[in-house]
Amino acid sequence: MQIFLPIADIPVNVFLLLAMGAAVGFVSGMFGIGGGFLMTPLLIFIGITPAVAVASVASHIAASSFSGAIFYWRRRAIDPLLVIVLLSGGVVGTTLGVWTFTQMRALGQLDLMIALSYVVLLTTVGALMFWEGLRAILRVRRGIASSTRRPGSHGWIHGLPLKLRFKRSKIYLSVIPVVAVGIIIGFIGAVMGIGGGFILVPIMIYLLRVPTSTVIGTSMVLTLVTMVFATILHAATNHLVDAVLALILMIGGVTGAQFGARAGQKIRGEHLRLLLGLLILSVGIRFAIELGIKPDDLFTIRETGDSG
């Protein structure tokens, strides 16, 4: 069944979109991530412009992270104070991100910027995760007990001033790195059309030493608010959010996520990390290859407004 997407301005098959939503939802449920880094490239792949893909996926992630956030809220697995401090950075980062997005679009370099960001971020994070997962598996094979560094071992980050006590997470931490993390996640989220959960969770665990009990719930709330904010800003400034597209993706996504979560519980943690690392890495490499291949058409057209 064909449907015409009003903002993307192309006809697409509804079932294709639902299937894509479900597939990405499955993966995101399995790994406990938003899945934006998969959804945005998939949309670009089926012919939706990177700009519309990034802006529309923001609202899709908002939906999936909201149902996730409700789940963790019921389990009291969200640290409210940590959320507030992260968000103060997140809102600033998102605003900067949407502003950069608009500027690059005017310069005609938006697609390049999106592709480059994907290459840099995904290959780095993917390779790190893959390597980490591989080492963990090898350790288990050799029969060595996995020695995850205990939270509490202090790094330079813990020497910074302006410390706050985050009660639910049971950590005592400077607000400076927390706000900085919020800014970075907000920025890349708005520019790349990702929630940033797959970067945020490792940062919070390894750098900020947030315990695993509150890390996913807290990161989901940050994702939720930055993505809602990004949706509104993208809609108000660039008029690129395709609500019809987003709604179809959401429906597929939230359904797929339920099954993914069940599948994820059956796989060992280190295997999961290895798989996720591989997935992220391959998306990054795909973008890299595309940048190097001569495009089918060297020319592109963009309408810049009615008789301006």
Added chain:
Amino acid sequence: MIARMALATLAAVLASSAGLAVRAAHAERLIVSVSNQRVTVTPNYSGEELVLFGSVEKDASTPATRAEYDLVVTVSGPPADMVTRRKERRFGIWLNTDYRQFVKVPTYLALFSNRPFDAIASPDVQRRQQLGLKNVLLTQRVGLDYADVVPNDAFRSAFVRLRSERGLYREQTSAVTFLTPTLFRTGIPLPANVPIGTYGVEIKLFSAGALVTQTETSFDIVKVGFEQFVATTARQDGLVYGLVTAFMALMTGWMASIVFRKD
């Protein structure tokens, strides 16, 4: 009617040349009509063809030698500014480097005629009358100047090619058919992605390589339905649209958490 036609044909055969010089101000009149003045594009619209009908009305001052007419129909959609960019290889990757800005060019452009433009008029007349995609004026902003460039300019030809690939620019030199020597019709294909707005239709009548007369008509393309409502709102009330979309996302997430509640 048939008698008159026969007479005209006969006259054309008898009289050899001349006639051209003594062209009256408006010896012929073009009467045209499109099959639909207002095309409504619904969500399941998958392209349609509009039909333009017309006839060449002769009067007493029409030189008897005129028997063969040529017609060129130009359909142009609402104008818009567009940017064409070119990618080049820099540092091993392909990126947009150079660009040209096209100012107030038609979003849809179709040129139809009954036979090749070269057979209708001389290259000079073709240029002046903007016959054919290579002769239509497409203004570019060059620095502070506004001008059209040579037809084989890389950016101009890429622009025309890309629009043609999307079915928005087209040229067909066999689309106009004469049902009788004075009665003609042509189809105007409108793909699913036609821009909305007012379309101008210019009909030019040629005879023996010269413009005889011309007329204009127009039609509107309106899109209705939910999709169009969404597109219009997104453009006009971006903030409201964003808020509604965000709310929709939250509702979907909330519904999902109810439907799939695990505890």
